[in-house]
Amino acid sequence: MANDEVILLGFWASVFGIRPRIALEEKEVKYEYREEELVGYVKSPLLLQMNPIHKKIPVLIHNGKPICESFIGVEYIDEVWKDKAPLLPSDPYDRAQARFWADYIDKKLYDPAKKMHTTKGDELEAAKKELIEVLKVLEGVLGDETYFGGDNFGYLDIALIGFYGWFLTYETYGNFSIEAECPKIVAWGKRCMQRDTVAKTLPDQQKVLEFAKLVRQMIGLE
Amino acid sequence: MANDEVILLGFWASVFGIRPRIALEEKEVKYEYREEELVGYVKSPLLLQMNPIHKKIPVLIHNGKPICESFIGVEYIDEVWKDKAPLLPSDPYDRAQARFWADYIDKKLYDPAKKMHTTKGDELEAAKKELIEVLKVLEGVLGDETYFGGDNFGYLDIALIGFYGWFLTYETYGNFSIEAECPKIVAWGKRCMQRDTVAKTLPDQQKVLEFAKLVRQMIGLE
Numbered sequence: 001m002a003n004d005e006v007i008l009l010g011f012w013a014s015v016f017g018i019r020p021r022i023a024l025e026e027k028e029v030k031y032e033y034r035e036e037e038l039v040g041y042v043k044s045p046l047l048l049q050m051n052p053i054h055k056k057i058p059v060l061i062h063n064g065k066p067i068c069e070s071f072i073g074v075e076y077i078d079e080v081w082k083d084k085a086p087l088l089p090s091d092p093y094d095r096a097q098a099r100f101w102a103d104y105i106d107k108k109l110y111d112p113a114k115k116m117h118t119t120k121g122d123e124l125e126a127a128k129k130e131l132i133e134v135l136k137v138l139e140g141v142l143g144d145e146t147y148f149g150g151d152n153f154g155y156l157d158i159a160l161i162g163f164y165g166w167f168l169t170y171e172t173y174g175n176f177s178i179e180a181e182c183p184k185i186v187a188w189g190k191r192c193m194q195r196d197t198v199a200k201t202l203p204d205q206q207k208v209l210e211f212a213k214l215v216r217q218m219i220g221l222e
Numbered sequence: 223m224a225n226d227e228v229i230l231l232g233f234w235a236s237v238f239g240i241r242p243r244i245a246l247e248e249k250e251v252k253y254e255y256r257e258e259e260l261v262g263y264v265k266s267p268l269l270l271q272m273n274p275i276h277k278k279i280p281v282l283i284h285n286g287k288p289i290c291e292s293f294i295g296v297e298y299i300d301e302v303w304k305d306k307a308p309l310l311p312s313d314p315y316d317r318a319q320a321r322f323w324a325d326y327i328d329k330k331l332y333d334p335a336k337k338m339h340t341t342k343g344d345e346l347e348a349a350k351k352e353l354i355e356v357l358k359v360l361e362g363v364l365g366d367e368t369y370f371g372g373d374n375f376g377y378l379d380i381a382l383i384g385f386y387g388w389f390l391t392y393e394t395y396g397n398f399s400i401e402a403e404c405p406k407i408v409a410w411g412k413r414c415m416q417r418d419t420v421a422k423t424l425p426d427q428q429k430v431l432e433f434a435k436l437v438r439q440m441i442g443l444e
Contacts, residue, residue, distance in 0.1 A: 053326060053359070062315075065315060067315070067318045067322075068322055069321075069322060069325055072318050072321045072322055072325070073318075075317075075318070075321070076314055076315070076317070076318045079314040079317065080314050092298055092301040092302050093284075093287060093289070093298070095297075095298070095301065096289045096294050096295075096297070096298045099291075099294045099297070100289075100290055100291055100294055103291055103294065104275060137275070
């Protein structure tokens, strides 16, 4: 598949957009990354054409054909480029578990995480409590393993790592230390950052905080 | 896997619970079906033990190990009992498309569908409009195929068929004909009902309507 054309439409601060991007990096697939300017809510004609249903990034475009939704993109990448860096476990039960916890992240972590910079007062406090609870559950899933994928960086690591880029933002607006609450998750995030595939794609936490400040101003919270 | 112990925790009227059940039927796997009495909100100790995170059906229990979430269960069944009745397409792009539309059903169809018997007035009218729009999109995906899986009943058929059991309920409270709006979807539902695997598991539409009436009474709408 040396002549494949692979394009990824993403947004640098998105916890979803990073997933297929890191999957492509892990597989060492050559791809063109195109940044969507989502802050001003101007969506490119290509995004609207390739994902007319949800009109959202990430969209993976492989030889002209779109694959939408982050986890579907990661599974597709794992299936097409299967000879290198397997992302999902090979055992069906382990695969089901990885999918379960990835789904849990989207269902339970995303909402409180988003509220950390888009709400204030009691709503923010409730979100913070929920965020910590969910991170503690995930810390229990990680246990004493190097990665969620055990010795190998995999699907569930990819599912969660985008949130690590936002940790400083959560801490700043929640006025707390994630490391004090979930030391193993923070250590895991640092280990992930030692991988080139993550280090060169995950946004700097300070830059994310600046972005979050901008969003707060736009929605009238600051 | 002749000596496997397979138990499925479900609820007869659930659009989610039916998914792994039909998958097991299609694979001709012997399983024990256990009905959860969800109407009175009494959850069995086994359900709480096997799905402590979401406390929801369906839960597939294979040799004592739980697999939660309906689509994850269907994929697991497809991977473990892979020699018979493949449910997901073999081509990675077709698989991604099947997963995309299955995800679309949960993200876009479930909410308006649920509101058809749990709301009234303007909220019900808005839900009805949304429901029809989503069903029309799905009708476009089906096109002139026999099944969403083409000639073969598959993953996306399993994703949607549970809603067909509720069509009379949607029509009754929405005061409209789905067949008039989406004739191909209704014809598809009838074709699915000709399969033993569906006919013996999908609840009767009249019985579902009686259940919906009960729910409306419980929440004070009737």
